[in-house]
Amino acid sequence: MSSDSGVYCYSAVLMGSPVQLKLFEDNQQLAGNVFRLIKQQEDIFTVNRERSQVMAINRAAGEHAVVVSRTLYEVIKLAKKVSTLPGSCFNFTIGPLVKRWKIGFQGCHVPAASELRALLRLTDPNQVILDDVAASVFLPLAGMEIDLGAIAKGYIADVVRDYLRQQGVENALINLGGNVLALGNSVQQPWKIGLKQPFAADDAALGVISVTDKSVVTSGIYERYFELDGRCYHHILDPQTGYPLDNELLSVTIICDNATDGDVWTTLMYGQGVEQGLATLDQNPGIEAVFVTRDKEIICSSQRQFSFKRLNDGYRLID
Ligand code: ADP
Ligand code: MG
Ligand code: MG
Known part of the structure; x- marks a missing residue:
């Protein structure tokens, strides 16, 4: 101080x-x-650690929906809304690309163009399935990952x-x-x-x-x-x-x-x-x-x- x-x-x-x-x-x-x-909030949003509510959603990609806290659900709902606006460059399903580039972390590098093209198929925000009643989030394709780094x-x-x-x-x-x-x-x-x-x-x-x-x-x-x-x-x-x-x-x-x-x-x-x-x-x-x-x-x-x-x-x- x-x-x-x-x-x-x-x-x-x-x-x-x-x-x-x-x-x-x-x-x-x-x-x-x-x-x-x-710190408590960080523990919910982070994708840079083993465990967080967001990591739980990502781990269950292609398998099942995950129920999250109401507040996290509302942030995800907003992130999906902004990501699906026409022409929006905001995309909360950009996780697979962020992970591949590792920009700002050790091991950052320029991935092969073919790799990026393949990963782009996993970054369609319209595919994320939200359930308002259960407050659950489902990523339907294995390998999809949400990243709330631009809003958290x-x-x-x-x-x-x-x-x-x-x-x-x-x-x-x-x-x-x-x-x-x-x-x-x-x-x-x-x-x-x-x-x-x-x-x-x-x-x-x-x-x-x-x-x-x-x-x-x-x-x-x-x-x-x-x-x-x-x-x-x-x-x-x-x-x-x-x-x-x-x-x-x-x-x-x-x-x-x-x-x-x-x-x-x-x-x-x-x-x-x-x-x-x-x-x-x-x-x-x-x-x-x-x-x-x-x-x-x-x-x-x-x-x-x-x-x-x-x-x-x-x-x-x-x-
Ligand atoms: P800052 O890190 O300066 O706050 P942003 O708020 O724009 O900048 O957030 C950048 C972070 O958001 C990146 O580190 C990454 O995790 C994620 N991200 C990267 N590109 C996008 C994108 N197009 N849409 C949404 N999130 C993104
Ligand atoms: Mg931002
Ligand atoms: Mg920011």
């Missing part, structure tokens, strides 16, 4: 990411409860926000591996959240996003990637091709009311790119974005829910 002008900062490493909690009181017990809550952190950030509110906390900040939830304000001013400079060795910021009571979720290709023969292979895969999504984006940040939506929308915007993404956001006034491109541009959508200040002259700001 560290304190600076009345802000108490607690940190941990959870879900493979640094997690930070900022409070306006020295309350180690509350921080401990928050970290335990995140956002969902868990919302769980933490609800817990903090229940505990009477009005102002706080939780950063769950790039999924930031700002409750209320900082000291007499909005919370200021740094937008990372892509591929910077340190924590250099391109700019600052100021918000009150919002979630600010960032997904960048610089977070998990490997390089081979001058190409960068990052961790957000194109469900059409099986390869990492290839477009002008280095990062997308979504500003909206809740982190689950923020997490879903970062992935959706990745698939659409800047031009189409801005048009989609125009139709969805509650969701706003900051795009950072390979051409060193920072492009803000409408800014009703946040303000942005650029800190790095090397990037052009377009808003």
